[in-house]
Amino acid sequence: MPRGSIIIAEDDVEQLETLMEYLSLNDFEVHGAGSALEFFEALIGSDYxxxxxxxxxxxxxGFEVVETLRQRTDMGIIVLTARDSINDKMRGYECGADHYFTKPLDCRELAAAVGSLVERLGSRPEVPIEGAPSNQSAQWRLDTLLWVLTPPAGNEAKLTEKEMNFLRILISEKGSPVTKETLMADLDYAGDELYGAGALAVMVTRLRKKIREQTGLEPPIKTIRSQGYSFSAPAILN
Structure with missing residues (x-):
C-alpha cells in the first residue's frame, strides 16, 4: 500500500518527471499536473x-492555488519554487503552505517533508471521542423526508435525493468512515468502477460547496485517507 497520495503542480516537465519518479520510488502514489487547470481537474476525481x-x-x-487548497481542503501543502525572497516566503505561509522550499532542492528533503506531512495528517483525530458529552442543540440534523440538512446555527441546505442518501449513510455510522466502495454500491455508482469513483467525488465536491454556500458553515464531510468519508460532527437523523 502506498505511503500516501501526492499531487504535484509543476510546469517544468523535466522537473516534474524527476520529482514524480523520486517520490514514486519512495512508495508514494504520485500524480502530476502541468497547470492550475489540470491540477484542479485532478482533484475532482481523486483524494490526495x-x-x-x-x-x-x-x-x-501558485499562491492562489495554495490559498484555495487551504480554504477548501485538509491537504498538506508544500510550495516548491525558484522565488526565494522573504516577501514571497511570507506570502506562501500566509496563504497556508506548511513548507516553503526553494529550488534547487534535494529530493530527499522533499520526500522527508512529504512523509512527515502524511504521517501528521493521518494521525489527526477525525471523529468526536465516543462517550463525550454533547449538546443536542449543537448537532446537525438531517431530515430524510424533506431532504434538508440543518446545522446547529445558520441556514439549512436543501439536498437532492442522492445527496441526502449519502449523508444518511455517513451520519448513521456516527463518525466512523464509510468506504468508497460501500457508498458507490449504495448510491448506484458501482456499475462502472472508473465512472462511479469520479461521479462520487464530483457529488461530494458539489455537496460540500452547497453546504458551505447555503449554511455559511464549513461542511463536516471529511475525507479519510485510503478509506472513504465520514461525517465528523455530532448529528442526528429525523
Whole structure:
C-alpha cells in the first residue's frame, strides 16, 4: 500500500518527471499536473494527502492555488519554487503552505517533508471521542423526508435525493468512515468502477460547496485517507 497520495503542480516537465519518479520510488502514489487547470481537474476525481505547488504556473498564480487548497481542503501543502525572497516566503505561509522550499532542492528533503506531512495528517483525530458529552442543540440534523440538512446555527441546505442518501449513510455510522466502495454500491455508482469513483467525488465536491454556500458553515464531510468519508460532527437523523 502506498505511503500516501501526492499531487504535484509543476510546469517544468523535466522537473516534474524527476520529482514524480523520486517520490514514486519512495512508495508514494504520485500524480502530476502541468497547470492550475489540470491540477484542479485532478482533484475532482481523486483524494490526495499532500500537494506540492510551484508558484510560477502558466495559467494561475501558485499562491492562489495554495490559498484555495487551504480554504477548501485538509491537504498538506508544500510550495516548491525558484522565488526565494522573504516577501514571497511570507506570502506562501500566509496563504497556508506548511513548507516553503526553494529550488534547487534535494529530493530527499522533499520526500522527508512529504512523509512527515502524511504521517501528521493521518494521525489527526477525525471523529468526536465516543462517550463525550454533547449538546443536542449543537448537532446537525438531517431530515430524510424533506431532504434538508440543518446545522446547529445558520441556514439549512436543501439536498437532492442522492445527496441526502449519502449523508444518511455517513451520519448513521456516527463518525466512523464509510468506504468508497460501500457508498458507490449504495448510491448506484458501482456499475462502472472508473465512472462511479469520479461521479462520487464530483457529488461530494458539489455537496460540500452547497453546504458551505447555503449554511455559511464549513461542511463536516471529511475525507479519510485510503478509506472513504465520514461525517465528523455530532448529528442526528429525523
Amino acid at each position: 494527502d499532500v500537494a506540492v505547488v510551484d508558484i510560477g504556473l502558466p495559467d494561475k498564480s
